[in-house]
Amino acid sequence: MIAEELINQMIPPLKLYDTVEKALRWMDEFRVNELPVVSNRRYMGLATEQHLIELTDRSQALRDLELEHQDVHVMQRQHFYEVMEAAIKNKIQVVPVLDEEQEYMGIITINDTIAAFGQMSALQGQGSILVLSMPERDYSLSQISRLIEEENVKILSAYVSPDEMDPYKIKLTLKLNTTDPSRIISTLERFEYRITAQFNDGNGSEVGRDRLDMLLKYLDI
Structure with missing residues (x-):
């Protein structure tokens, strides 16, 4: 997001x-x-x-x-x-x-x-985040999941939101349990899915924990 x-x-x-x-x-x-x-x-x-x-x-x-x-x-x-x-x-x-x-x-x-x-419920897990843009009619989480799981990677969470740049498209934000999504990106692009953003949690669960700690400290200010 x-x-x-x-x-x-x-x-x-x-x-x-x-x-x-x-x-x-x-x-x-x-x-x-x-x-x-x-x-x-x-x-x-x-x-x-x-x-x-x-x-x-x-x-x-x-x-x-x-x-x-x-x-x-x-x-x-x-x-x-x-x-x-x-x-x-x-x-x-x-x-x-x-x-x-x-x-x-x-x-x-x-x-x-x-x-x-709160929407990114899988932040505590090690992995990476991919954002895909696609026409709403082409959205199929089952197909995307199959392509990803064939690479021995799991989807930890998925979030669908409108694409502000195109009212006929949606954005799909995926949290994956891998810190190296390069194979996944290649596979998805081969099937004509467009990747618009990529974010890596290089330090795994410690990254999510650090972010959560920062947020809790802010709320105590």
Whole structure:
């Protein structure tokens, strides 16, 4: 699962001409501690409740303030692991997402990340993750499973989601019990399945355990 699939469309960004009062009101409404500030689709930084609540003049425009976490963001194609790490390392509840042109796409909240983490139920196991894109009419998990199992590899979990780039296609995210999926990729491509992303858990179960430990530590902040 990648960043652009987790963007929360319900939370809008702030503008530079918005006031401190408006920013605090939106934070309360959307139940977050930070909100992104955007100018001409460019991400300018985060307005944080901790900083704004200390200001006595709440009619000030955000352009007159020093915004925080100006360099903290993820790119649209990054795995949700990277989103979780950005949130944890910077102790923030929202992570901005940028496209290939460095333009603002939206934010992912920590709750969105937790939901994605829960969907990847086999994270504790050693293996790798493949993301396939295919027309919905061609989707057959039984056929894909047969091709993979013929290579003596097992599917630990499977997750189907819409392909945002094409309404007639779906994405299939597979967690496999191998750290070297090269043979699987070759087999699937031979049968005309398109692999759009690959992620390896090179350290096996310790990777999943480390990610889970990071998440639990974040929730204690």
